[in-house]
Amino acid sequence: MRCLYVTPVNELGLVDEPALDSTTERHKIDLAVRPYRQGAEVFAALEADRALRGLIIECDLGWVGGSRLMLSSRALSRGYRVWLYWPRETALECLDRERISSLWRHWYFIKFMNGWSAGNAVWQKFQTRARALMRDVPPWKLPVWAGRRVLRSLGLARTSAPVAVAGVSAPAPAQAPRPTIAELDELIKTARPVPLQNVADPTHANRISGCGVYLRTDFWSPLKSGGSYGHTCYVAKELAAVTDRFVCFLANHYALLDEYGVRQVVLEHPSATAAEDDIVSATPHYVRLLKPAFEALKPAYIYERICIGNYAGALLSKALGIPYIVEYNGSEISMRRSFDGIGYLYEEEYIRAEILAFAQATMISVVSAEVKNGLVRRGINPAKILVNPNGADLEAYSPG
Numbered sequence: 001m002r003c004l005y006v007t008p009v010n011e012l013g014l015v016d017e018p019a020l021d022s023t024t025e026r027h028k029i030d031l032a033v034r035p036y037r038q039g040a041e042v043f044a045a046l047e048a049d050r051a052l053r054g055l056i057i058e059c060d061l062g063w064v065g066g067s068r069l070m071l072s073s074r075a076l077s078r079g080y081r082v083w084l085y086w087p088r089e090t091a092l093e094c095l096d097r098e099r100i101s102s103l104w105r106h107w108y109f110i111k112f113m114n115g116w117s118a119g120n121a122v123w124q125k126f127q128t129r130a131r132a133l134m135r136d137v138p139p140w141k142l143p144v145w146a147g148r149r150v151l152r153s154l155g156l157a158r159t160s161a162p163v164a165v166a167g168v169s170a171p172a173p174a175q176a177p178r179p180t181i182a183e184l185d186e187l188i189k190t191a192r193p194v195p196l197q198n199v200a201d202p203t204h205a206n207r208i209s210g211c212g213v214y215l216r217t218d219f220w221s222p223l224k225s226g227g228s229y230g231h232t233c234y235v236a237k238e239l240a241a242v243t244d245r246f247v248c249f250l251a252n253h254y255a256l257l258d259e260y261g262v263r264q265v266v267l268e269h270p271s272a273t274a275a276e277d278d279i280v281s282a283t284p285h286y287v288r289l290l291k292p293a294f295e296a297l298k299p300a301y302i303y304e305r306i307c308i309g310n311y312a313g314a315l316l317s318k319a320l321g322i323p324y325i326v327e328y329n330g331s332e333i334s335m336r337r338s339f340d341g342i343g344y345l346y347e348e349e350y351i352r353a354e355i356l357a358f359a360q361a362t363m364i365s366v367v368s369a370e371v372k373n374g375l376v377r378r379g380i381n382p383a384k385i386l387v388n389p390n391g392a393d394l395e396a397y398s399p400g
Contacts, residue, residue, distance in 0.1 A: 208244065213247060
């Protein structure tokens with residue numbers, strides 16, 4: 001039996017297969033398809049060659065689309081036999097009116113489910129965004145937040161007064177102003193890394209002289225356990241082991257550090273709330289608290305796990321000439337967009353705060369080559385990026 005063969009992209013071919021004549025329902029047949037004239041239309045080709053007795057429709061999905069079903073119905077109404085064919089499975093199925101009607105019901109069900117799934121995905125995304133927004137913004141502030149978001153997206157938002165970096169010893173105002181983009185850009189231009197002195201392969205026996213400082217200021221995220229919590233404690237523990245004296249300045253208390261005998265100073269929070277306005281304006285508060293302590297300690301280095309919006313470590317490194325090691329674990333802006341589906345109100349300020357930290361950093365520690373590649377793509381000198389992969393203390397985490 002000679003039949004016309006049509007692919008999913010409407011290319012035509014010829015099949016000469018005697019076994020087709022005796023097919024009834026579903027069969028395993030490996031069809032040999034020969035090329036046919038290019039650009040021809042299906043029914044024009046069928047009418048042009050009277051030897052063609054049927055139409056074979058190639059399928060590449062587990063269900064049959066509406067256009068294929070309409071083609072099948074038209075061919076049947078003109079007296080041709082019609083088959084569906086899945087070449088990868090060498091599976092052939094005969095079609096009749098009853099089978100086409102069943103496939104139409106299948107198609108309608110799939111379209112309905114696709115539409116329902118798409119609508120459900122939109123609803124789930126909306127719920128995720130709403131939960132994330134309600135977590136960060138009190139309900140009564142939502143109209144103000146939304147208005148400011150629109151103004152910032154249009155470039156019409158009013159900028160606040162610059163943060164006064166020089167007078168950091170003065171009492172903090174009740175509501176610290178957030179930094180301007182221009183101020184942050186100027187700080188980035190004047191950033192100068194401070195080289196580490198006499199630090200060559202420190203060990204327990206060959207310690208770094210002086211005092212080392214670990215800094216983490218994410219006051220809005222009080223942790224009690226988890227990967228970030230453990231990473232902070234273990235990094236601080238190992239730094240303390242190779243430094244003469246060591247102290248952590250943290251926004252929240254870490255009980256595990258007490259177990260390790262690592263000294264920690266818990267810093268006063270800049271505000272009683274943790275909205276974006278509090279986060280973006282927290283730097284002057286932390287500089288005011290930390291500068292007198294750093295002037296007294298004269299740290300050999302500052303090791304900071306940088307957090308979004310805060311650049312106190314970079315300012316103090318520059319002002320006091322302290323080597324500055326930055327730990328960077330990836331973009332919190334990208335993670336928020338991925339997991340919560342929304343962005344930050346002050347994204348531009350946060351990005352510039354990161355750039356300032358990288359520009360002032362003596363060294364940048366990252367946990368993977370991919371994070372390093374991301375920094376290099378942002379123009380960071382790869383020579384000062386150290387890939388320090390996550391690991392486990394085998395004495396603490398031993399097989400069961």
